[in-house]
Amino acid sequence: MIYFDHNATTPIDDRVLDAMLPFLKTFYGNPSSLYRHGRVAASAVNAAREQLAALLGVQPGQIVFTSGGTEANNLALATLAPRAGLAVSAIEHPSVIEPALHLKIQEHELTLLDVDTNGLITQDAIDRVIQLKPGLVSIMLANNETGVIQNIAHYADRLKAHDIKIHTDAVQALGKIPVVFSELGVDLMSLSSHKIYGPKGCGALVFDKSVEIKPVLLGGGQEQGFRAGTENVAAIVGFGMATELAKTELAERRAHLLNLRKQLEHGLSAIPGLTIFSGQAERLPNTVQMGVDGIDGEMLLMQLDQKNIAVSSGSACASGQREPSPVLAAMGISPRKAKSAIRISLGKANTETEISEFIKQLKSLIEKG
Ligand SMILES: Cc1ncc(COP(=O)(O)O)c(C=O)c1O
CATH class of the missing domain: 3.90.1150.10 (Aspartate Aminotransferase, domain 1)
Known part of the structure; x- marks a missing residue:
């Protein structure tokens, strides 16, 4: 074919699969368990977090592992303060548009940012959003359909000068163009593993420490309490390896x-x-x-x-x-x-x-x- x-x-990279297999076959312990099997799994998750953090230019504590890009986008939008407005670009993935519409039903004012005929956010849209001063703006780094790349660092500069928080969905950008959180200057960034030759069902939300993460999944307090649920250890290890390969290659x-x-x-x-x-x-x-x-x-x-x-x-x-x-x-x-x-x-x-x-x-x- x-x-x-x-x-x-994407198909999984053999090197990613090789890194994952020991955590499916041998070290299958629950990272929350205190015995050796659990500790090995917990340290693998921490190693992957450190690996990702170094590649993205952040501290390990700024990463929440999720079940993929969809969950990362939902978690990002959930940081919106009560009654604050939200603005998202008109070309976002459904995993941003749908939670945005859901927030609108809950009486958050929702603004759609227009794009031009090439799919680029217009200056007018940014000017307008600065006037509206929403609590959060979400603009994707690269579009999944057209591949258009937005000048996120420029928007982040302008929005942050007006104290407006910005999230970017970098799911399609990772592995294809440089993606360094600190250089983009955003407050929140979503990633997914299966777009970069990693396993499906794994992703991450990267956040600036000034943002208050509000968990969507409540339970056992994993991921610093930001995302409950037993960690998908093998997938997280695979995601770390896939990100490393994406950067070096x-x-x-x-x-x-x-x-x-x-x-x-x-x-x-x-x-x-x-x-x-x-x-x-x-x-x-x-x-x-x-x-x-x-x-x-x-x-x-x-x-x-x-x-x-x-x-x-x-x-x-x-x-x-x-x-x-x-x-x-x-x-x-x-x-x-x-x-x-x-x-x-x-x-x-x-x-x-x-x-x-x-x-x-x-x-x-x-x-x-
Ligand atoms: C731009 C973008 N954001 C988010 C997602 C969702 O990612 P996931 O499949 O990991 O939930 C996709 C998947 O197609 C995507 O293209």
Whole structure:
């Protein structure tokens, strides 16, 4: 199979799996247990926390391990003070939009930040939000559909000058571009392991000490009391290893992905009626979202599947629902055009031969209409 859906999930890296296996097979103790088996597990969790902290430029105590990006985003939004307003960008992942709508029902004022036709937050939106002075602003670092990268460090500077807290969902950015908490200047940041060749069901919320974390899951007091539940030790160890590899191999992975993306976009440019969404903006090196006039994206996805090629139509989490992508709608793309969208998201093991094969199959399917 040609797998071009790495923004949905990635295959686990063998080195990550090797690091995890002892904690599934041998050291399976509960990290809260006082005997040796438990202590070994607890020290593995602490080692992973230290590993992640060093890579992200924070102290270990600034990391809460979660069940993934979704939980990290929910936990971030839960820090909102009673009655304070909330602002989120119109292109956020559902795991930010949905808790934001839930907070709105609980009478927090909710503002959506507009984006331009390339999917970049507008200056006007930032100016407006500064006037409104919400308790928290959430803007993703990189978008899962278009790959557009926002200038978070600049927004963080501006918002913090007005005493407004900022959260960024860096789930798609980690492993593809540099992600250093201290350099971004944000107050809260969400991460997920399975987008970076780590196991599914693991992520983290990174927070500045000035933020009061309010636990969403209550129970046994694990994770400094911020997130109850027996730690997913093997997954946390795997996440630590995956983050380490993402950082040490970043330059190499990025160069490889950019090279493939260039080849892909060159091939796509020869197809009449084809648009690359957010084509003029700075994007992740692995992501291309495209549409072809008069073609149904979901249909094309199924036809490519028959050729053993896996791509996505818009956001993986939203597939199955036939509504056009809210991200593209926020960018002012017509519903008809948005329904033609497919997303190609490349990974470190993809090759030039796979890109050539994809272009060949895509051209032939589009010609057949
Ligand atoms: C931008 C973004 N945020 C959050 C998530 C959710 O992460 P997880 O699958 O770990 O819950 C995703 C997953 O697709 C994502 O793309």
